[in-house]
Amino acid sequence: MMDMAGSIRNGQGRQAALVAACVMMLALALPLGPARAAEPVRGNMPAEVTLVHEPPTNPAHQAIHARVLGDPTFEGARRFFAAFRLNRPLVIRTRSCSGRGGAWYYEGAVTVCYEYLQNAVDNARSDRRPDWVSEDDAIRGQFADVLYHEGAHALIEFLGIPLFSREEDAADTMASFAILALFRQDAPALINGIVYSYLVDTGVRNFSELPSLESRTIASRQYGGAHSTPLQRLFNVVCLAAGSDPASYRALVSRSDMPAWRANGCEEEYKQVAHAARTLLAPHLDREALQRHFPGAVWPEAAKR
Numbered sequence: 166m167m168d169m170a171g172s173i174r175n176g177q178g179r180q181a182a183l184v185a186a187c188v189m190m191l192a193l194a195l196p197l198g199p200a201r202a203a204e205p206v207r208g209n210m211p212a213e214v215t216l217v218h219e220p221p222t223n224p225a226h227q228a229i230h231a232r233v234l235g236d237p238t239f240e241g242a243r244r245f246f247a248a249f250r251l252n253r254p255l256v257i258r259t260r261s262c263s264g265r266g267g268a269w270y271y272e273g274a275v276t277v278c279y280e281y282l283q284n285a286v287d288n289a290r291s292d293r294r295p296d297w298v299s300e301d302d303a304i305r306g307q308f309a310d311v312l313y314h315e316g317a318h319a320l321i322e323f324l325g326i327p328l329f330s331r332e333e334d335a336a337d338t339m340a341s342f343a344i345l346a347l348f349r350q351d352a353p354a355l356i357n358g359i360v361y362s363y364l365v366d367t368g369v370r371n372f373s374e375l376p377s378l379e380s381r382t383i384a385s386r387q388y389g390g391a392h393s394t395p396l397q398r399l400f401n402v403v404c405l406a407a408g409s410d411p412a413s414y415r416a417l418v419s420r421s422d423m424p425a426w427r428a429n430g431c432e433e434e435y436k437q438v439a440h441a442a443r444t445l446l447a448p449h450l451d452r453e454a455l456q457r458h459f460p461g462a463v464w465p466e467a468a469k470r
């Protein structure tokens with residue numbers, strides 16, 4: 166399944182149009198639908214997950230290439246997906262994309278373009294970045310979000326996970342749940358970084374600027390996309406975080422001005438997602454490997470059969 170998260174995150178215009186066109190061409194060639202879901206690959210072997218940071222073809226990407234070499238966020242994602250028992254290898258690749266700044270999953274490979282990663286770094290370094298998120302957390306949060314989101318597409322395909330709603334929403338939810346479960350103490354900092362990235366996607370840098378957008382019309386085509394809008398994605402991750410640990414995220418919920426009728430249901434939203442993680446993911450997870458690499462991780466145990 167392709168993904169145009171990057172094109173949306175990097176804004177509209179020619180760059181987004183190029184990625185969208187790329188998505189459409191490949192989507193036509195993909196054997197999606199029942200054939201894919203009917204042949205899930207379930208195995209007993211640890212997944213072979215490889216990081217490949219290709220040398221950039223664009224000299225402007227030398228700095229971001231050097232940054233991702235040995236980046237612990239990438240290695241963490243590799244170890245997380247390697248903790249699943251799968252019979253197919255997964256590659257997580259970074260590379261120059263000829264100006265297309267996106268990220269996607271396709272046929273056993275996650276690809277994240279250097280353009281996308283550089284854009285995250287540039288946004289983090291903005292002098293308009295609010296003081297509730299540090300430069301480092303803004304970068305780590307967006308790096309983690311894109312890696313766990315695209316890797317979630319791989320799990321959905323490899324494990325034949327059934328979906329009642331859009332795969333993009335499921336990938337968002339799986340990514341947020343994984344980040345909350347794996348990083349515990351560090352998660353609030355990463356969630357701040359993710360929230361900031363969605364504010365940037367929305368066209369602002371802080372919550373206080375959102376009212377200025379309320380009279381703006383969003384392009385109708387955006388509602389027709391596979392992803393939820395950036396603000397919906399933002400509130401979804403805030404709600405899931407708040408549901409996982411209300412005390413740790415109370416300030417974020419307040420800052421976001423989430424409607425009380427949504428906020429009051431976040432613990433229930435989190436329970437539903439934890440049930441899905443327990444039912445659909447935990448049976449394929451090597452808990453010892455997970456605990457070895459993420460000592461503080463709290464992942465729901467597989468239901469007894």
Ligand SMILES: [Zn+2]
Binds near residue numbers: 314
């Ligand atoms: Zn996606």
